[in-house]
Amino acid sequence: MAGSVLGADAVSWAGECDKRVKAIVAWDDLYPATVSQCSKNLTVPKADRAKKLHAPALATTNDYEFNIDPQTKVPNPNGSGITVGGGLDGPPDT
Numbered sequence: 733m734a735g736s737v738l739g740a741d742a743v744s745w746a747g748e749c750d751k752r753v754k755a756i757v758a759w760d761d762l763y764p765a766t767v768s769q770c771s772k773n774l775t776v777p778k779a780d781r782a783k784k785l786h787a788p789a790l791a792t793t794n795d796y797e798f799n800i801d802p803q804t805k806v807p808n809p810n811g812s813g814i815t816v817g818g819g820l821d822g823p824p825d826t
Contacts, residue, residue, distance in 0.1 A: 733746060733747050733753045733756055733757070733787075734757040734758070735757075735758060735759070736758070736759035736760055737759075737760050739758075740758035740760035740761060740762060740763070740791070741763040743757070743758055744756065744758060744763035744764075744765045744789070745765045745770065745773045745774050746774060746776075747787045747789065748765040748766075748767065748770070748785050748786070748787055749765065749767065749773070749774060749776050749782055750780050750781070750782060751780055751781065751782040751783075751786060752780050753787050754787060755787055755788050755789070755790075756787050756788070756789040756790070757789075757790050758789065758790070758791040758792070759792055760791070760792075760793055761791060761793050762789055762791045765785075767782055767783065767784060767785060770782070
């Protein structure tokens, strides 16, 4: 089961509260779900309710306050200090 943003919270709960879910992927922070709080947050058929945390989870996140500057020139693939010209074919001929 996978979800992003608020869906990451949802898959955290559904993934740990429903034993039919085998793994969780959250494209944001996972919510610290606890089995004891499952019935307060979602409805799962009694036969499918988990008794303990069971699903492995993967979360990927991003720092939303990290503002990067746009790249205005093609980067030099050779890693040299040349900032003008070059492009994908390397430094300009001189």
